[in-house]
Amino acid sequence: MGSSFNISADREHVGPWAFTGEQVRESVVRHWPDATVSDAFENFLEIVADVEAVESARPAELSYxxxxxxxxxxxxxxxxxxxxxxxxxxxxxxxxxPVVWWIDYDADLQPLDLTRGLDAFIAGFPA
Known part of the structure; x- marks a missing residue:
């Protein structure tokens, strides 16, 4: 019911990510040229990308x-x-x-592994 998932750098072991919102925008558009990335609004970027070859019928909708x-x-x-x-x-x-994820109502940080490829990254997210 209305929960959201969050992903960030593992700040217990490293500081926050050093990249900018513009770098996020450039990366998204490089991978999905038809994606939309909003201008910053109240410190958020809204991202919508039609991720092909993914089992989801809906485009990816997320914020940064x-x-x-x-x-x-x-x-x-x-x-x-x-x-x-x-x-x-x-x-x-x-x-x-290092990357961690958590559910908004439960700040129990769980690691995600970027080093073993996309399939392993997704498999490490048992939502």
Whole structure:
């Protein structure tokens, strides 16, 4: 019911990601030229990307919080499309930075592994 998933750098072991919102935009558009990335509004970028070859019928819809360095997406069906976007952006911009995820109502941080490929990244997210 209305929960969202969040993904950020593992700040217990490293600082926040060093990339900018403009770099996020460039990465998304490089991978999905028809994607839309909003201008910053109240410190958020809104991202919509039609991720081909993904089992989801809907495009990936997610946001990036510029102030806190957190990707977020709603719990609506399969998380594969938004996770694909996050994975591609992070592989471009912060491939060696440890990553964690959590559900908005439970700040129990869980690791995600960028090093073993997209399938392993998605499999590490048991939502």
């Amino acid at each position: 919080n510029l102030r806190h360095g957190v990707f977020s997406f709603e719990d609506r069906g399969s998380p594969v499309a938004p996770l694909t976007v996050v994975y591609r952006v992070l592989r471009d911009l912060a491939p060696t930075v």
